[in-house]
Amino acid sequence: MDNMDMEQMQETIQAVIEEVVTMVTSYGLDVIGAIGILIIGWIVSGWARGAVNKGLSKFERFDSTLRGFFSSIVKYLVLTFTLVAVLGQFGIQTASIIAALGAVGLAIGLALQGTLSNVAAGVMLLIFRPFKVGDYIDAGGHAGTVKALNLFTTDLATPDNVHIVMPNGQIWGGSVTNYSYHNTRRVDFLVGIGYGANMDQAISAIESVITADSRSLKDPAHQVVVSNLGDSSVDITVRVWVRSSDYWGVKFDLTKAFKEKLDAEGIDIPFPQRVVHMVQPD
Structure with a gap:
């Protein structure tokens, strides 16, 4: 490599270095500022979401579902303004930003129809509750x-x-x-007794268990009726009304209590049986 080639290479390297320095000088502060705006915007969006949620929670009649929804909207609004501020940091005019966001929004809307439908569905869920x-x-x-x-x-x-x-x-x-929409729910049981058992005695025993449980409501009144003559049992349908919060506790406790009460009364609870006849060959 001769001296002329060396000089040209040095000049090229020098030009590249000068260009990099110029770019760093021109845009370095803008990039640092944009990163700072993004960080601050992210922090402020989280703070704003928490502040809105906390502020609305002071109103007892304001539903907690709406608090979470409005808090999310505030967060995304702050992030949107943060994005606009970042673009403005590079000298892009606000009108151009709005036009660009409109075009981008249209493109994103067409590309992400499913995602935007979730937003629309969230609004409908808030309206119809x-x-x-x-x-x-x-x-x-x-x-x-x-x-x-x-x-x-x-x-x-x-x-x-x-x-x-x-x-x-x-x-x-x-x-x-x-399952929580109404304050009360009905607990259904199906109790089978033997065909030789006294049905009135069994119904009386079951009703005594229901009456003894303070969680069973008197209005609407409970029902204990013979509902079916099965293959191996007489089926008694039991319907008890309780508060929605007591549903599973009553379901489990009364199932056990019915069995214990019928056993104490000597009332048989049958299980399916099958009679097999053995045929001997001649």
Whole structure:
């Protein structure tokens, strides 16, 4: 390599270095400022969400479901303004930003129709209110207690405390069974007694167990009726009304109490039996 080639290479390297220095000088502070704005915006969005949630919680009549939803909206609004501020840091005009956001929003809306449908579903869930935070529901193939209704998703907790995050569209697009909607629920039992047992005695024994449990409601009144003559038992249907919160406790306790009471009364609870005839060959 001759001296001329060496000089050209040095000049090229020098030009590249000068260009890098110029770019760092021109945009370095803008990049640092943009990163700072992003960090501050992220922190402020979290603070704003918590402040809104805390402020609305002071109003006892304001539903907790709406608190979570509005808190999420405030968070995303702050993040949107943060993005606009970051773009403005690089000298982009506000009008251009709004136009760009409109175009980008249209493109994203077409590309993410499913995601945006979750937002629309969340709004519909807030308007029609099929459930609220704290209700136990069965929707979208999952059952659990509602913990939060967010902008895109609904959070559930199963009875064994497993966390489930469901898209709002999946809930709104199907049926919702709300077990906590009403203050009372009916607990159903099916008790079988032998054909030789005294039906009136069995009904009286079952009613005494129900009456002794303070969780059973007098209005609506309970029902104890003979409902079916089965293959191996006389079936007695028992219907007891309780508060929704007492449902499973009453279900488990009365099932055990019925068995103990019928045993004490000497009333047989049969189980399926089969008679087999053995045919001997000639």
